[in-house]
Amino acid sequence: MRRLIRWMPAICVACEGPAAPAPSDPPDDTFGGLWLGIDLHLHSTHSDDAPDNPIPELLDVARARGLDAFVLTDHDNHVDGEITTWADPDLEVDDLIVLFGVELTTATGHANLFSATPWDHPALYALRDGPGAALAAEAHRQGLHLSANHPLNGDPWEFGFDIGLDSMEVWNALFPFPTDNQPSLALWDARMEQGQRLPGRGGSDCHHQTGIEAAGLNVGNPTTWIVSEDRTAEALLAGLAAGHASVTYAPTAERILLRADADGDGISEVLMGDTIPATGDPIVLRIDLDQIPEAQVGAERTITVLRNGVVWQTRQTPDTTLHLQDTPPAGERTWYRVEVHGETVEAPAGLSGLYGPMIGLTNPIHVGFDG
Ligand SMILES: [Zn+2]
Ligand SMILES: [Zn+2]
Structure with a gap:
């Protein structure tokens, strides 16, 4: 009471x-819900640049670090939009909430797409050369969450920020490393100065379980904690879209x-x-x-x-x-x-x-x- x-x-x-x-x-x-922790940017062996990131190992790391939910955001360009990740039997788990995800990987920016169910990705891939508004319209027609990745670092987002994005990655990998995320926060604030409500999220962009990168960064660095109405993919995505979320550098922080x-x-x-x-x-x-x-x-x-x-x-x-x-x-x-x-x-x-x-x-x- x-x-x-x-x-x-x-x-x-x-x-x-x-x-x-x-x-x-x-x-x-x-506070109106329960916390669900997730790393919203992860690559597996279904990406062409993550050969040492097998799904079972990623799932084990997520479990060991106490995350509640899991999504793979493999690149789509090396397979011409024909996503192979979703059919991988290794993703058939029932102890974590598993979302469907893709990193739309284009010459003018990267965006993660999230959904509780699979979608017609080739229809989106066909729009990768822009304009951004058409991309967003198709994503929303299919009920997807469209989230711009690393908007200023690495491969910057050039589709525009007023196209109807559902969220933006304001924290990619470690906050100051390998590239500083502070300018992304400044961009985020500038969007709000313009009156735009744009939820922010994190994502490790983890590509490896071996080598120097894996030593410093893994699943959950950072973790996005989302206030969800229940333990379902739909509720998690609704919480993310509402911005009912905070980001922290590690799942146990x-x-x-x-x-x-x-x-x-x-x-x-x-x-x-x-x-x-x-x-x-x-x-x-x-x-x-x-x-x-x-x-x-x-x-x-x-x-x-x-x-x-x-x-x-x-x-x-x-x-x-x-x-x-x-x-x-x-x-x-x-x-x-x-x-x-x-x-x-x-x-x-x-x-x-x-x-x-x-x-x-x-x-x-x-x-x-x-x-
Ligand atoms: Zn990317
Ligand atoms: Zn990525």
Whole structure:
């Protein structure tokens, strides 16, 4: 049963910006769903550049690291759009939620397609030379989730960002390595500045189980955690499309939940990814971290809230629940998203330097956005 909670004024210490209400309600799991963890960008031996990434081994890594769901996003260009991955009997498992996926691999950008069921991929492959709007229209006609990959690094996305993308990969592989993902976050913020709601996600782009790359990166680096209504592929994809998701550098690392109370009843009913009207009334953001690694219990992390793409508030704290109050202006667009920085202790031994300090990030809560 839900409780009504009175907010008490508090003195803000070690922070910038306005005072926050006291953290009077304890962490809870009544956030409208359950967490499903998945690596949304993975290659197998069905890609021409991942000969040492056999499906059984990838599934074992996903299981061992505690992921709930699994998808392969093999390239489609070396097989002229005739996907071989889906018919592989190794994918017939019942202990993980298995999505259907492909990395549409073109000369002007890569995009992952996701679905709970197979689709007519040659129809999409035929549209690989653009324009992007036709590609998106066909993807949506077939009920697919279209997600731009590594939009600025490697093979940049040149189909445009206003074509009806369902999400964008804002975190590809390790956050600062092999290429910096920070510009992708800046691009993401710029899209929101234009009023676009574009869910962000991660993906390891893992290609190998042997060699130097495998030593530093594997299934779940990073993991996208999706708030889902139930343990099905359909619910997972609905949560992703809604932006009910956060990304963290490893499956066993801190997981971040951003919510808000927009009606003053003490219940954080607004979930990251959601939009609320710009009424001019105050809102209280609530940030919860769970799944704290043992070595990080009691350790300080830096929790940063960005408002409209710039740092609004920063806390250096071991706390795992924060409340922050703001009054977004009436009739204007405002968005809030969270980044958590600190020690990346769940990186492979000796390699946390490659991971940098980015622990994780959330999708935004939008105020005054359409839809
Ligand atoms: Zn790619
Ligand atoms: Zn890829």
